[in-house]
Amino acid sequence: MKALILSTALALAATPVLAGKAFVSNERSNDITVIDTETWEVIETFHGGNRPRGITASPDGKLLYVCASDDNIVRVFDTETYKEVYTLPSGPDPELFVLHPSGNPLYIANEDDNLVTVTDTETRTILAEIPVGIEPEGMGISADAKYVVNTSETTNMAHFISTEDYEIKHNVLVDQRPRYAQYTADGARLFVTSEIGGTVSVMDIAEDGTPDLVDKIGFEVSGVLSEWLQPVGAKVTSDGARLFVALGPANRVAVIDAQSLEVLDYILVGQRVWQLSFTPDEKFLLTTNGNSNDITVIDVASEKAIKSIPVGQQPWGVVVVD
Amino acid sequence: MRVLVMTLWALCSLTAFAGAGLALDARAAVLRIDYPTLLPISRYDLTPADLGFAGAALADEDNGTTGSFLGHTYETTTVATPPERADAALDALIADGVRILVILARADDLLRLTDRAAEAGALVFNAAAPDTALRDQACRANLLHIAPSHTMNADAVAQFAIWKKWTDWFLLEGINPADQAMGAAFRAAANKFGARIVEDRSFADPSRSRRTDSGHVLVQRQLPLDTQGTREHDVVIAADATDYFARYLSYHLWTPRPVMGAGGLRPVTMHGAHEAWGATQYQTRFEELTGRYVQPEDYNVWLALRVVGEAVTRANTVDPDGIRDYALSDTFELAAFKGQKVTFRDWNGQLRQPILLYDGMITVSVSPQDGFLHRTSPLDTLGLDRPESTCTAFN
Numbered sequence: 001m002k003a004l005i006l007s008t009a010l011a012l013a014a015t016p017v018l019a020g021k022a023f024v025s026n027e028r029s030n031d032i033t034v035i036d037t038e039t040w041e042v043i044e045t046f047h048g049g050n051r052p053r054g055i056t057a058s059p060d061g062k063l064l065y066v067c068a069s070d071d072n073i074v075r076v077f078d079t080e081t082y083k084e085v086y087t088l089p090s091g092p093d094p095e096l097f098v099l100h101p102s103g104n105p106l107y108i109a110n111e112d113d114n115l116v117t118v119t120d121t122e123t124r125t126i127l128a129e130i131p132v133g134i135e136p137e138g139m140g141i142s143a144d145a146k147y148v149v150n151t152s153e154t155t156n157m158a159h160f161i162s163t164e165d166y167e168i169k170h171n172v173l174v175d176q177r178p179r180y181a182q183y184t185a186d187g188a189r190l191f192v193t194s195e196i197g198g199t200v201s202v203m204d205i206a207e208d209g210t211p212d213l214v215d216k217i218g219f220e221v222s223g224v225l226s227e228w229l230q231p232v233g234a235k236v237t238s239d240g241a242r243l244f245v246a247l248g249p250a251n252r253v254a255v256i257d258a259q260s261l262e263v264l265d266y267i268l269v270g271q272r273v274w275q276l277s278f279t280p281d282e283k284f285l286l287t288t289n290g291n292s293n294d295i296t297v298i299d300v301a302s303e304k305a306i307k308s309i310p311v312g313q314q315p316w317g318v319v320v321v322d
Numbered sequence: 323m324r325v326l327v328m329t330l331w332a333l334c335s336l337t338a339f340a341g342a343g344l345a346l347d348a349r350a351a352v353l354r355i356d357y358p359t360l361l362p363i364s365r366y367d368l369t370p371a372d373l374g375f376a377g378a379a380l381a382d383e384d385n386g387t388t389g390s391f392l393g394h395t396y397e398t399t400t401v402a403t404p405p406e407r408a409d410a411a412l413d414a415l416i417a418d419g420v421r422i423l424v425i426l427a428r429a430d431d432l433l434r435l436t437d438r439a440a441e442a443g444a445l446v447f448n449a450a451a452p453d454t455a456l457r458d459q460a461c462r463a464n465l466l467h468i469a470p471s472h473t474m475n476a477d478a479v480a481q482f483a484i485w486k487k488w489t490d491w492f493l494l495e496g497i498n499p500a501d502q503a504m505g506a507a508f509r510a511a512a513n514k515f516g517a518r519i520v521e522d523r524s525f526a527d528p529s530r531s532r533r534t535d536s537g538h539v540l541v542q543r544q545l546p547l548d549t550q551g552t553r554e555h556d557v558v559i560a561a562d563a564t565d566y567f568a569r570y571l572s573y574h575l576w577t578p579r580p581v582m583g584a585g586g587l588r589p590v591t592m593h594g595a596h597e598a599w600g601a602t603q604y605q606t607r608f609e610e611l612t613g614r615y616v617q618p619e620d621y622n623v624w625l626a627l628r629v630v631g632e633a634v635t636r637a638n639t640v641d642p643d644g645i646r647d648y649a650l651s652d653t654f655e656l657a658a659f660k661g662q663k664v665t666f667r668d669w670n671g672q673l674r675q676p677i678l679l680y681d682g683m684i685t686v687s688v689s690p691q692d693g694f695l696h697r698t699s700p701l702d703t704l705g706l707d708r709p710e711s712t713c714t715a716f717n
Contacts, residue, residue, distance in 0.1 A: 093606075112606050114387060134387050135603050153600065154657070155388040156635075171391040173635065176657040177600070196657040225700060227662040249661075 020279055021079065022286055022320045023064055024295055025052035026312025032066065033311040034082065037279055037320060040297060040307050046082040049075045053316045054096040054139075058121075059103045061321035065121075067094040067108070074106065074119065079321055089126050091117035096180075096317075098139040098148065100163070107148045107161075109136040116150050116161060128166040132159045138180040143187030147209045151178035151192055158192050158201070160211060172211050174201040179231070180275075184258065185238040193231035193245060200231050200245055202261060217245075217261050224250050233275035237282055237300070244285055244298075246273040253287055253296075255303050267305050269296035277318040288315035344393070348385070348640045350422040350630060351399040351415045352378045352449075352623055355408050355431055363569040366682075374426045374449060375400040376612040377620035381627030383611065385634070394634055398627060405431060409438065416442045421642045424468075424626045426619060429453040433460060440464045445642035447626035450619060452563075453503060457670045457706055461713035464642070466629070466649060466671040468591075468622045472507035474705035475589035478677035478689035479559070479582050480511035481703070485691045488556035492521040492579070494549070494571070495561040505561035508583065515694075519559075521552040525567050545574035552577065560584040582679075587686055589677045592621035592659075596678060596685050601659035625658055625673070632656050650716070661688070667702070670713040674701035 019038040025048055026033060032048040032055070035041065049068025056065050057079065064077040067090065074088040074097070090097075093112035100106070104121045109132075116136060118128040133155025140149040141163075148161045151174070158181060160170040175197020182191045183205070190203040190211060200217040219229040230248035236258050237243075243256040249272050255265040270289025277286050278300070285298040289308075295315060297307040354374050362368060370376070378398045385396040399420065403411040408427065412435050415423065421444040425432055429451045436446045440462065448456065448467045456462075457471050470478075483489070491512060495505035512519050527548055549558075549571075558575060560583040562568035568585030580586060594605060594615025608616045629649050634640055637648040648654055650671070655663040660676040667674060679687045694703040702708075 111603055133391065134384050134607075135600070153603075154384055155391070156657075157388070157391060159391075168391070176655055176663055196663045197655060198663075227700070 020320050020322045022277070022279075022295070022318055023055055023057070023079070024286075024288060024311045024315045025055040025066055025317045026293075026314060027051050027053050027069070027290075027316040028313035031312045032064075032077070032082075033315070035295070035309055035311075037284065040309055042309065042311070044082055045312065046077070048077075049073070054094065054108075055317040055319050056097065056099050057319050057321045058099070059101065064319070064321075065097070065099065065106065067097060069093050069095055069111070074108065086124065088119050088121060088124050089117075090119060091115055091126070091129060096137055096139050098141045100141065101145055107139055107141065107150075109139050109150055111135055111137060114152070116148070116159075118166065130161055130166050130168065132161075132168070133157050138178055138192065140181030140183050140190065142183050142190075142205065142209060143185060144209075149181040149183075149190060149192075151181050153177045153179070153195075156194075158190070158203075158211070160209065169209070170211055172201075172203065172213055174213075175199045175216070180234050182234045182236055182243075184236050184240045186240060189236075189240070189258070191234050191236065191243060191245075193234050195230045195232055195248060198226065198229050198231065200234065200243075200256075215261055217256060217263065219245075219247065219250075219254055219263060219266075221250060221252060221266055224252075232273070233287075235276045235278055235285065237278075242300075244276055246276055246287055248272055248274065249291075251289075253285070253298065265303055267298055267303060269298070269305055270294045270308055274315070275317045277320055279320045280322050286318045286320065288318050290314045290316065344638055346389075346394045346634055346638070346640050348389075348394060348396045348422070348630060348634050349398075349420055350378075350396075350424065350627060351401060351420045352424045352426070353408070353411060353415065353435070354400070354402045354426040355405050355428070356402050357405060357428065360566075362565050367565065370614060370617070372612065373617060374424075374619040374623045375402075376608070376614070377616070377622065377624035378424070378627060380608055380611055380620075381624045381631065383607075384624075385627065385631035388631065388635055392635060396627075396631065396634075408435060412438055416444060421445065422630055422640075422645065423447070424449050424623050426450040426623070429456055429460075432456070432465075433462070436462050436465045443642060445646050447629070449622035449626055454507060454706065457672050457711065457713065459712050461670050461711075461715045463671075463715040464646070466626075466646065466666065466673070468626045468629070468673050470589070470591060470675065470677060471672065471705050472504050473510065474672075475677060476504070476507035476511035476583075477514065477704040478589045478679065479587070480508070480515045480517060481689045481691040481694050482587070482679055482687050483517060483557055483582065484515050485687075485693070486556075488580070489517045490520045490553075490555045490557075491517050492523070492549075492552050492555040492558045493519045493561065494523050494525050494558060494567075496564055496566060497524055497526050498564045500563035501561050504563045504584065508559050508561055520555050523552075525562070527567065541570055542574060545570055546576045549574075550576035555579060557582055558586075560586070587679050587681050589689070590680045591618045591625075591675065591678070592616055593618070593678065593680045593685070595683060596659070596680075598685065598688075599659050599661040604659050625656075625664075628656060628658070629673075662701075665699075667708070669708045669716050670706065670711050671716060672705060674699060674704075676701065677704060
């Protein structure tokens, strides 16, 4: 008993952070799983609309935004009460979105309609609809918020949309089926994952936001067919040192030196690893594993998987708030 | 050199405002020969009037959207013709300046039209004919195959059977040459993957009277008699390319066994219920545009024109030779809602692709199966491999 108390005390001492909450969207069971990021226990599950996929939170952590793809709306939940507070118009089949750092507006990829919809989160109205390539999915926003990048899965382009006039200013061809776009915190680089191409395109971003495709990162894991190394979700640490890339059916997260672009390691996680999210302190990286119906917790400092937590059916996205 | 130039080109940042690339106009045609045939066993297999053409309409939309960012436009003409007017229809398209053709026709017609097109320097995509010879001794340099061969389809079924440990087969083959070509592919697949054909029968029973009010009664009585007295087997393999008996088999066998091949579990390139790997979006787009479910022919035509679109986008050319060279190069890759990129075999122009195993409702499995390995690509465990192919047109 004494030993138990001691180890609990140690554990508490070792993690003096405030308990946060991870919200996981489960696209098959139509619900959201809430996990305490201190105890890593599931504390609640609530209905998230039909086919919840993209998930993000307001800058103050009070509101949770969920793309309810089959309802053709964005559902907004209170992160304390888990009640739906209102909905936002999103255009048809919203899949993934990115929120302006100020909390307004929301830039939404409409997968079925080849559009990016811009929705005002306060007036709850649509500000603009921007025609993009076929099957828009990935959404990233530059550090200065002057550009939103959308990737279109069948057109195979990254479209750079000005947030001032909503015009596409640049189109960059990338490899097959681009899934996700992730800027570095300083805005000087952009990473675009290509699921079927099996690569991550690396772009240097000029002061004025102009992209320059400079490299492509490939992957190789002995014993895994190269066909299954399919880059999907990606996150880069805020110091720009590490890039983590989810490799889908390879069931691994690649650890990449974000400067030298060298792949350093592969972390074994659950099956069909899809999207990633850091805890706000960047101590942990969470992965959604669509086929094993769980999430994996990766310790960022040691670059090891430390825990897996069962969630709903076909977990898709994850976001963490303090 | 060509490959090197392309690689450099691909690496260039295509900061492409419309017009940064060359303005290109990609013109293609789909030529479909409509043969006089009997009605299918199932009404679900009735041929829609826009079979194949619907895939072209979707491809034009998909390619056109990408093209709008690059200054490329796509226009595809569709022509349906009876067999006797096929040559004239081809001539008219060639005279109109079309040099990229997708053809839905039987092997002999396809070969004749392909050779005729070659005289005008045109490139042909085969979207229907499964005959293995077209990828072998009868291959043509200007003919690329989107449709899988009988051999690929049979290998896809065989791998699943082996995975299931259903190694003893009862092969039931039709009496028409097309059925026998399919049967030959299954015999070769059994040999290739280690299955045994313990019973090999020809199915000669004439077509049945299902459509009459009590036709099913006759089917129910006759088929068990046709399939009795066999050796012990795990599965029935139906080689019926002409659709006259395979659909009846599943519940009318003497010995209850699963059916695969032309009935029961069938190898297809696509079906309207396939959802994995983002295909739901493909289905939604197709249905919105056409008002019906997708058929394999639609998908094959769509994929042929997507190959063209990919070549135009990446290699900046609408020249038939340029498109062919790019498609056959190491640089080429294309996403096709099959979970991995599709590419071409540069020894016979066949598209490598996963094959869906479809029971009429869902994707039951996808071949190649786990554990079937190949030094180049697991996809090359399906169909004629490089050492087996006698095709020389691509050397």
